[in-house]
Amino acid sequence: MSGKKVNRVRKTTRQPRTDALRNRERLLVAAKAVFSAGGPEASQEAVARRAGVGIGTLYRHFPTREALFEAVYRREVDQLVDLAGQLQSEALPLEALRRWLRSNVEFVATKKGMAAALALAAHGSSELSAYSFERLTNALGMLLARAAAAGEIRSDIGPEDLLRALVGMCVIHDRPGWQAGALRLVDVLVDGLRSRAATARPGSAAPRQRQDTGRADRGSP
Amino acid sequence: MSGKKVNRVRKTTRQPRTDALRNRERLLVAAKAVFSAGGPEASQEAVARRAGVGIGTLYRHFPTREALFEAVYRREVDQLVDLAGQLQSEALPLEALRRWLRSNVEFVATKKGMAAALALAAHGSSELSAYSFERLTNALGMLLARAAAAGEIRSDIGPEDLLRALVGMCVIHDRPGWQAGALRLVDVLVDGLRSRAATARPGSAAPRQRQDTGRADRGSP
DNA sequence: TGCAAAGCGGAGGCATCCTCCGTATATCTC
DNA sequence: GAGATATACGGAGGATGCCTCCGCTTTGCA
Structure with missing residues (x-):
């Protein structure tokens, strides 16, 4: 005190x-x-x-226990944000968006326990989840804005909504085949975002599409 | 002995x-x-x-600790299912749907701790969340079907998608004013479901608000 | 090289989880 | 209604985990 x-x-x-x-x-x-x-x-x-x-x-x-959760959580969020930055410069706008969304799903898939841990952490510290929500919103917002500026997607969908939908898809992560379903749903979302007004140019110039594995994971010993 | x-x-x-x-x-x-x-x-x-x-x-x-969580959880889910049954016979189709969705939000709001507990329970027992997901899906499906049969909403949105969106809205329940936002979002969802032609494809002419809900999920072909 | 400060690690106090078993009570038979 | 017995109650207590405290070690700086 x-x-x-x-x-x-x-x-x-x-x-x-x-x-x-x-x-x-x-x-x-x-x-x-x-x-x-x-x-x-x-x-x-x-x-x-x-x-x-x-x-x-x-x-x-x-x-405290929460401090540890929080530190781990922040780091994970930061990695996702970093990934957004990388994709921003390395991939085509639409593909960057898709890959980032898929990475989110995979993030949950490989860390099942983390999901529950995060729920617990969020319950304890509202500041923590506000932080992460804002950072992720910003990251996603950049990807969306870039894709929208390129005319590849409609521009009237905000990142918050997409993020909420994403969270919802991942919360129910226990049913068999949820991951495949979630990944499919990502594609559906992306397809739904594509503005049919803008003539979608199917990857005309993709000189070096780095075969980056888009994973935000770090090597473990 | x-x-x-x-x-x-x-x-x-x-x-x-x-x-x-x-x-x-x-x-x-x-x-x-x-x-x-x-x-x-x-x-x-x-x-x-x-x-x-x-x-x-x-x-x-x-x-075990989980057994207690599970029992409480099941009972809560059952109550929501019962509520759906009541509304089914007591309210107009569209209003029944709206009220049930709002009740879900309030359910989380009055039992903050429960949300984290449920996440924990779901993490431990996949069977449990499968059970609850299925029951809630069925309950929501009935409400949706009734409203769709009455011609009040579009008929191409499945209950699973709506439920996922609902869950997502409620997971982030810590930010100030989240409840008001979630309730507003429920209204937006319901409004978005209202079939203006039963096959309304939003997005071409009406600028509308940013919160568009015309997601054409339901990937099952 | 020498010396504090910063950091390390684990013993131990306290709280909680869960088991075990003697006692109490409800149900059944007559 | 009374006896018999299965069923349920309740709390003591061992095991485990959280977190604190403090003597010893390591590191950065003069």
Whole structure:
């Protein structure tokens, strides 16, 4: 409750120790893996063990369970945002949009446990989900705007709506074949967005369509 | 004490004891209240205390934490299904549809904690969410079919898609004013469903608002 | 090289989950 | 109505997990 540590970066600001940075990184990677596999009820000790650090270290970096969720969550969101930026410059507008949407589906598919963890995290901290919602909205908004500017899609659909639909598609991720259905639905959405007024030019110039796997995942050890 | 209980023979099926039924009912009511207020992390002991029974009784009726979630969940879903049946016979088709959709939003609004609990429950038991999804789909399907038969809405939108959209609207339930927005979106959805010609293809002439709902989902050919 | 500060790791207090079993009560038979 | 017995109740208690605290180690800087 008191002012706690005023983390001013003013005078004696030592550089953060390398082992601290390294351990923090390890913890985030481990947490992602553990929560993805075991859901949000996986123990903190399991995370620390997988990261190869003591439980005390975990709690110094992430004082509460929610703090850890949040950090992992933010990172995932950031990766999706980064992916949007990459696609923005690497792929044709419509294809960039489609790939990004598909990546979202795959994101949920490969991290089933994360979905529940995120629901829990969102329940605890409204600020967190507001943050992520805004960032994702912006990312998607850019993709949409670019595609709309190119005349490839209609321009009267906002990113919020699309994002909500996307979330809804992914929330029910338990039925067999949900992923195929969701991916199909992405295609339907994209097709539905294509403005029939604008003459859709079918990929006239695609000099180097990098075979990027569009995955926002990082290699795991 | 004896090695094995052999009374699995179903020769004499006693009636379930009345106190057992009463306690089970009390537990369900208490669990709903506790989880709604405190989220899925509320303790089992709190549920038992509120129900006025011992912890042992709780665990006899619901052997695991998930079992309790599931029972509460099923009951909530059943209530929504019942509501659909009532509205079916009490209200005009279009109004019945609108009211049911709004009830879904309010359901989430009054039970914030439940949303996270349900996400957790769904994560644990895929069978559970399949059950609820199917029941809700059927309920919504009846309302849709009735409204479509009355010629009040278009007939090419399936209940699954609508349900997914509804879920998506409710998942992000933390931002201030989300409920008002969701309720507005329900109206938009209903308005969008109204068949102005039963085969209305929106998008060519009418500029309309940005919130277009004319998604032609339903990919099943 | 020397020295604090920053960081590390795990023992341990506290809370919660779930099991086990002695006691109490409802149902059934006569 | 009374006895017999299956059924249910309730809480003590072991196991597990969350988080704190503190002595020891490592690192950055002079």
